Amino acid sequence: MPVFVRDSEKCVGCLICMFACGRAHLAVGLESSCIKVRSQGGISRGFSVFVCRGCEDPPCARSCPEDALIVRKSGGVLLKEDRCTGCSYCVKACILDAIGWSTIKNKPVICIQCGECAKSCHYRVLEYRRI
């Protein structure tokens, strides 16, 4: 059940979804957040949201030399943290730029498909959808 970007034109750039994602990863702040919001070269042009779409055949998992990313049945991947060496190949493999990075742990932050970001967005930019 991944999150889809319904309409990023409505995004106000509040970062509420990023903080929600942090909490979903049992943290407070932005270090443990994988969803990203960035202006499109200046705020007047609006924002883009980068979030995992839960690929069925995820290139991030294929790129991982340690088999640390397990493909989930319903799409997306699961991180086996103990196997991960912090090489960041997965980050580069995700063309959506939907993987976060924790500099403290030196490990990726992977979407757990929880939908918290979508639930907390006041502007319905994001939608948590069953597929």
Place this chain on the structure above:
Amino acid sequence: MIQEDTLKKVLYIDLSKKKFWVEERTDLFSQFIGGTGVAIKLLHENCGYDIDPFSPENPIIFAIGPLNGLFPIASKTVAVFKSPHTGNLGESHAGGRSAIAIRMAGYGAIVIKGRSDRPCYIAIHSDKVYFKDATTLWGLEEGVSAGRLIRNQEPGAGLRTIMRIGPAGEKMVSFACVTLETYRHFGRLGLGAVFGSKNLKAVVVSGKRDLKVTNFKEYKEVYGELLAQLAQSDKMRKYHELGTSSNIMPLSFSRGIPIKNLLTNELQEISNISGESFAEKHLGRRVACSHCPVACIHLATLRKPYEDEPYFYRTVYLSYDYELIYALGSMLGVTSSEGVLKLIEVVEDMGLDAISTGVVLSWITEAFEKGVISEKMTEGLIPQWGNVDTYIEIIKKIVYGTSEFFNDTRRGIDYVSSKYGGKEFALTYGGNEMPGYHTGYAAHIGYLFGARHSHLDSAGYAIDKEAMVRPLNEEQIANKIISEECWRQILSTLVICFFGREIYTVDVILRCLKLTGYNISKEELLKIGQKIYIDKYRFKIKSGFDLSSLSLPKRVFELPSSIGLLKKDFADRIIEILREKIKSLL
């Protein structure tokens, strides 16, 4: 506070020696929480009372609080400095990405001292600080944005703040602002000029980290409740929908919006510049500060044809709100929304405080009509109510002009009217130009006694609104002004945007503080608010602010306000009560 919290770290930057260091100030943050409370302490420590605001010794202090980065709408940064505009306390608040960026970079406050020998900008990326050359960014022509150039140079996209000055700051206009994220400002009291005096073009801050709370489960609960309230509450609707500009029409009906330097209560076609008109004709996008779901920032589109080339247009986005429409609209007799937007554009390009600029222009217009100033002094420009094109030229002259008169306007109208005359209609309060409420005694006296002479100090217009229903006596008004200002010190220690004040009640704040490791009682909290208020006043008075010479501009008594014509003796009694109360607190 929580022991591992990085809030206690104060980053000191010396622009003269190009050095920086960090000090842990648990003492300050445990006693005064953060934001304005810590900032005013740091100002007392770092700023000599008799220094020139443009000397290298004047510190620029940014401070945030424990709730920033943890709770929604705790989205503001407090800046304090010695104001070149009033000569005493300079304090201004702004959001944008700044508060979250400073929190994520791992600091509770930043103190910038000294003066760079060449134009420079500072880039703070977590624990790294870089001094960057900005000689090519200095004196840029319109059309080239320093913000954009810096954006391309620096990392941290999406989470960083870029605070920068424009030509007005470089030229040390005493009401120059600092612009953040294109649409937010440390507007009032001249922080931009202090940047300019230090050869400091910009400050960039970025970082990313996780923070600590005492109880994660409860934290999530409180967070959820706050977020729901911010989304659903009626209290937030006004900021959500039309924004503060929804007040234009109601205040025009109640005669509370100042028009043409308070010469009249009438402005035909004011509905053309109402919040409703702006939304209908121009609203192009809504944006938010970091960690605030309200998105009160309304961006208007203005489509401008190229004069020399047919079928070429450019579309600019400009932020507008009540204060801007007042200062650059009603105050100047401008009743077209395009006209207001054109003025907003030039004020943004120059990097001026919009409120002061509007009031300076309105004073110039009346002074010109009355023959206090002449065409020779204005270099041939003839100011006229509603004439946008001339106002644009005058704004540019205030920044770039070379005549003695325009040189003088760079210091605000308190100075100009002392020199040339026209004091009776110079709408200034403690040296700062008037905000947009002619609602009654509390508004005007609130500006006069507010520590930063802002409508946001004590929100006197809200007290006046109360008085419209149930009359208040002098003592009651004075008490309300002080207690509101003391309470607001708490909000600005945390640092919560004032738009969230109805949701952040005392109980909510105490719960949030507990989760960040502050176990304090309601009484202690209120005491801290009062202490901060007193500390600000101490700074003002030590820097030469004279309580006994405070009075309201004569004009205020000549035109009916929302509560009717104001009487001087009634106002004087409130002023006297406040004077005594403040003296007894000091």
